[in-house]
Amino acid sequence: MSQRIVAVCIAAPLVLILGGLALAVPLPYASYSPGPTFNVLGKDADQAEVIQVDGAKAYYDDGQIRFTTVLASGYNQKLSLGAALSRWLDPDKAVVPYDVVHPADSTATQEKAEGAVEMTTSQDVAKAVAMQELGITVPSAIQIAYVDPTGPSSRKLLVRDVVKKVDGKPVATSKDIQSAVETHDDGSLVELRIERDRRELTVRIKPAIVDGKPRIGVQLGQGYEFPFTVNLRVDPNVGGPSAGLMFSLAIYDTLTPGSLTGGRTIAGTGELLPDGTVGPIGGIAQKIAGAQEAGATLFFVPKDNCADVKGLDPDLRLVKATTMHEAREALQTWVKDPGATLPTC
Structure with a gap:
């Protein structure tokens, strides 16, 4: 046996071992994947209405308003090269710097607490904006x-x-x-x-x-200081501020006669600010993929996320959301005429 063949026989297993180790080494990256969507106009696991109203009349009707979520890789779970490559090749997933998902100065406990605070605040801002849209003063x-x-x-x-x-x-x-x-x-x-x-x-x-x-x-x-009580029965494991717009549209629908959605399934995302402005969020492509999987036919995209949807061609209509008021009007226009001109990116 020649020295070259001996060298190849020795080197080949080493190359395979080193290649395998390289694929398994953690890198400073995390991932976003489409998460579940939740119908705010529906019922929870206990078959209770997600939106609970006390002190005012509630109107429960057909149709779905779904808020969307993103599944992020966990705290201290950095992607290996192999995992990063597999997610990069999947059009519904994204590979992002680890510090974007889990900032260096935060702990898992702090992230959970922050997510809970953001969810509580987003719900209450959504209630206030929906009531103000109805002409109700909310100090x-x-x-x-x-x-x-x-x-x-x-x-x-x-x-x-x-x-x-x-x-x-x-x-x-x-x-x-x-x-x-x-x-x-x-x-x-x-x-x-x-x-x-x-x-x-x-x-x-x-x-x-x-x-x-x-x-x-x-x-x-x-x-x-709300004039009457509106509670949202949302899975406590879901955190963050990005469901604000969908919460507000669903609350408005519940407090008014008739179906805001015309019985259809719509979805979207966007942090809602106290003045009714819709703020940007992360993971927009993954949220659109989740909404499409849930059967939505219209999706609200925050104005400042328009650049992030360039090149996407989903099987649902993307509508630009600048304020809750404009989103509500666009939805009513679309229900009357699905082919109508609507705000777009």
Whole structure:
């Protein structure tokens, strides 16, 4: 046997082993894949209406308004070269820098808490914008958006408690509340006057010292003093702000006679701001793929995501969403005439 053949016989297995190792080495990338869609006009796993209204008339009818989700690869789960290549070749998936999905200064616990805060805030902004679209005045407020289950406020404060006063003084901003709490570095109790379920309560909490400052273990968010109650029974494992537009359209539909969708299935995405503007989101291509799989025939795309849908040719109509008001009008126009001219990217 020649030396060349011997060398090949020795080298070939080594090349295969090294190639396999290279494919398995973690890279600084994560992935987005189409996630499930949820019909806000439908019922939850317990067969209860997703939108629950108390204090006003609700109109439940046919049709579906679906918010879309993206499945991101998990915390500390960086893609190998092989996994990245397989996802890159799949048109419904995306490979993105790991730090885009999981910022370097965040932990898994922080990401979960942030997602919960964003979901709570997005729901309440959606309620307010839908009511304002109906001409209902909704005063803004500061509310509890997240309670640390191991912190001082656990079992004392609840998500959506509206903070009216701290230590007897009215508060108008989150900074007012934080500054008041920080005066209790002597271990004294913070007194909060809150509104819960239309009742005012006084809660006293002893702060914990975190990074040298008194903290009560909550995150604050945009809240409102609603004239009646609207609750959304959404899977608690779903977080983030991107369902705001769909929530608001569905709430508007539920509070008005007739079907906003004309009995059809529509979907979309977009963070909703308090003034009704629709903000951009991530994973738009994956959300469109998920909506198409769910049978949607129209999809709302936030204006600032228009560049991200260039080149896509899905089997559903893409409509540009700039504000909730314009999206609602476009939907009503489309229901009357599916071939009508609508805002596009």
